[in-house]
Amino acid sequence: MATNSKLGKHPELKVIEGAKIRKTKPYSDIDLNNWRAYDHIETDSLWLFDSRAKGKGHKFEYHGNYIPQIAEQLFTRYTKPDDVVLDLFLGSGTSAIEAKNMGRRAVGVEIKPELTDYVKTKFTKEELKNIELINGDSSSVEVRKDIEKSLKKFGQQKAQFAVLHPPYADIIKFSELDNDLSNCNSVDLFLDKFKDVAQNSYDYLEKDRYAALIIGDKYTKGELIPLSFMCMQKMNEVGFKTKSIIVKNIEGNETGKGKANNLWRYRALAGGFYIFKHEYVMIFQKK
Ligand SMILES: C[S@@+](CC[C@H](N)C(=O)[O-])C[C@H]1O[C@@H](n2cnc3c(N)ncnc32)[C@H](O)[C@@H]1O
Structure with missing residues (x-):
């Protein structure tokens, strides 16, 4: 790949094989000169997915794992091949699997040792050269050394x-x-710990790069607790600038159908509230 000296003032413009001019941002491989070719990439703030994508190493086997389409959208918009994705709540490894599928690398932190061990079995020895799995507490100071070592x-x-x-x-x-x-005995404690994780993610993210927070709200004793916006505030407090708030349907995450749904419908009608059918994907940048 050669850089055309005439384009010196515009480092995002590159000439490939002396012919096709690609225009890319430093954080993405999307060719802006060919932007019509990216129909499958979301640019609207409402994401509606019919169902969870299956295959390519992904399974709906862990209650609470996110759908792979989220990772695919985010990694396409905000990473380039070989970039390192740091996931502070790795769970069943959706980010690491999608990073591998898309030719990115990943560092994942998960507090449950049996889960980290299990996620490891999803990769070959060769693939594990690009995937680092850390068993640890993402809110701790101790985990920082492990993240540094992996990076x-x-x-x-x-x-x-x-x-x-x-x-x-x-x-x-x-x-x-x-x-x-998930064991914090108050929302305040949860937010304090979340802020520590946000700080760790901020400190180990390259400047000008992006972060995504995937989260939903909850009800407690008939009151809506806007966890998403509370966590967004913690992200801002550690220095992240909010770039977008995406509303995503939770189709594909649900297991309860039929009778359970009817019961919730009754409760909603009787209790004066609405059943959550959405969660958020919030985008931040480290400026
Ligand atoms: C919502 S799930 C993440 C699911 C993941 N995105 C996936 O697709 O499988 C949250 C995960 O965070 C883990 N967790 C909770 N507290 C943690 C902490 N302090 N440090 C690291 N992981 C933690 C939980 O064990 C759980 O697996």
Whole structure:
């Protein structure tokens, strides 16, 4: 790939094989001179997916895992091949699997040791050269050394994209572990710990790069707790600028159908509230 000296003032413009001019941003491989070719890439703030994408290593086997289409959209918009994606709540490894599928690398942190071990089995020895799995507490100071070590293995000091898909406070209890964010006994404590994770993600993200927070709200004793916006505020407090708030349907995450749905419908009608059918994908930039 040669850079045309006439385009010196515009480093995002590159000439490939002396003919086709590609126009890309430093954080994405999308060719802006060929932008009509990206029909499948979302640019609207409402994401409606019919169902969860299956195959290519992805399974709906872990309650609370996000649909692979989210990773595909985000990695296409905000990463280039070989970039390192840092996922602070790795869970069943959706980000790492999609990073591998898309030719990116990944560092994932997960608090449950059995889960980190299991995710490891999803990759071959060769693939694990590009995937680093850390068993640890993402809100801790101790995890920073592990993240540094993993990035160093990739010859990097910082990651190029960060994913934060925390427990939605106590909605799903993920483990009995004390530092598991789903075990915080108050929303305030959850937010304090989330802020520590946000800080770690900020510190290990390259400047000008992007981060995504995937989160939903919850009800407690008949009151809506806007966890999403509260967490967004924590992201801002550690220095991230909010770029977009995307509303995404939760089709594909649901397991309860039929009778359970009817019961919720009755409760909603009787309780004066609406059943959550959406969650958020919030986009931030480290400026
Ligand atoms: C919503 S799930 C993430 C699912 C993941 N995106 C996927 O697709 O499989 C949240 C995960 O965070 C983990 N977790 C909770 N507290 C944590 C902490 N302090 N550090 C690291 N991981 C934590 C939970 O065990 C759970 O697997």
